[in-house]
Amino acid sequence: MTTPNIAFIGAGNMAFSIIGGLVKQGVDPKKIWATNIDQSSLDKLEQEFQVNTTQDNHQAIAQADVVVLSVKPQIMKDVITDLSESLKAKNPLIISIAAGIKAETLQEWVGQPMAIVRCMPNTPALLQCGASGLYKTPEVSDAQAEAAEQLMNAVGITLWVKDEDGIDAVTAVSGSGPAYYFLFMEAMQQAGEALGLDSQTAKQLTLQTALGAAKMALESSDEPSELRRKVTSPGGTTEQAINTFQQGNLESLVKEAMKAASDRSKELSKILAQ
Numbered sequence: 001m002t003t004p005n006i007a008f009i010g011a012g013n014m015a016f017s018i019i020g021g022l023v024k025q026g027v028d029p030k031k032i033w034a035t036n037i038d039q040s041s042l043d044k045l046e047q048e049f050q051v052n053t054t055q056d057n058h059q060a061i062a063q064a065d066v067v068v069l070s071v072k073p074q075i076m077k078d079v080i081t082d083l084s085e086s087l088k089a090k091n092p093l094i095i096s097i098a099a100g101i102k103a104e105t106l107q108e109w110v111g112q113p114m115a116i117v118r119c120m121p122n123t124p125a126l127l128q129c130g131a132s133g134l135y136k137t138p139e140v141s142d143a144q145a146e147a148a149e150q151l152m153n154a155v156g157i158t159l160w161v162k163d164e165d166g167i168d169a170v171t172a173v174s175g176s177g178p179a180y181y182f183l184f185m186e187a188m189q190q191a192g193e194a195l196g197l198d199s200q201t202a203k204q205l206t207l208q209t210a211l212g213a214a215k216m217a218l219e220s221s222d223e224p225s226e227l228r229r230k231v232t233s234p235g236g237t238t239e240q241a242i243n244t245f246q247q248g249n250l251e252s253l254v255k256e257a258m259k260a261a262s263d264r265s266k267e268l269s270k271i272l273a274q
């Protein structure tokens with residue numbers, strides 16, 4: 001792809017994953033600027049990925065065609081208010097990866113309508129295995145939308161949502177999703193140990209099983225429910241485990257958990273808009 005100059009404002013965990021994914025994908029690191037208030041985070045980024053770094057957000061924006069806002073939602077207002085003049089002067093495409101901040105709110109903080117793409121990525125972007133949901137404001141041109149899509153496609157799959165509310169759902173599914181699978185892996189490893197396996201054996205078997213199951217679900221023409229059926233011999237061992245999960249209402253617990261994530265995204269939108 002023709003890479004625009006990209007500035008990541010607040011290069012922490014998520015930006016690190018996207019930057020790492022982009023560089024591993026062959027994007028010229030000199031096209032990337034990363035900022036942070038913490039110099040040691042910037043040193044790490046520079047060492048690992050040879051990107052440009054600065055503690056000065058204004059300096060990074062002055063170079064940028066695309067500005068990725070990647071600070072925590074709770075400090076976004078202060079950061080944008082401080083950057084308002086630089087953003088208006090440069091008028092870049094803004095990609096906000098913050099959970100729960102509406103595009104309209106971001107525009108209010110900048111002080112004028114801007115081309116904004118809201119993106120909800122996830123940390124597997126580091127391995128080019130990310131999954132991102134995108135939403136664009138009417139100010140975003142076709143070329144800018146394509147640039148945002150290409151950028152995130154370099155680190156995984158991207159899907160557009162038509163309504164901004166869709167981003168709350170994406171946050172609950174794929175933004176927060178890696179943590180659900182990690183929790184399940186932790187639980188399986190602990191259960192394997194409780195059944196007598198040593199820690200390393202329980203871990204390796206758990207992780208390889210997660211990888212194998214994900215690859216099968218992605219590559220097979222069968223639905224996950226059918227793949228599950230094929231593992232579950234009538235009267236066998238899997239059936240006992242699945243029955244136990246269902247008696248514990250796993251499905252409704254998952255629904256409840258993901259609704260809580262989506263509700264929190266909506267709640268943040270209201271709290272942070274003030």
Ligand SMILES: NC(=O)C1=CN([C@@H]2O[C@H](COP(=O)(O)OP(=O)(O)OC[C@H]3O[C@@H](n4cnc5c(N)ncnc54)[C@H](OP(=O)(O)O)[C@@H]3O)[C@@H](O)[C@H]2O)C=CC1
Nearest residue numbers: 010011012013014036037038070071072073097098099121
């Ligand atoms: N982590 C994830 O899996 C995902 C996160 N997101 C979103 O990504 C955003 C970032 O999350 P995450 O990476 O986890 O958070 P982090 O706290 O790891 O990253 C934010 C970074 O910004 C730095 N920072 C704080 N103030 C400023 C400032 N004024 N200028 C420049 N940098 C600053 C922070 O430094 P310090 O720590 O010293 O304050 C921190 O290193 C959030 O809005 C979140 O909603 C979206 C999808 C997934």
Ligand SMILES: O=C(O)[C@@H]1CCC=N1
Nearest residue numbers: 098099171175176177
């Ligand atoms: O937990 C959070 O708020 C962020 C957004 C999605 C993943 N991490």
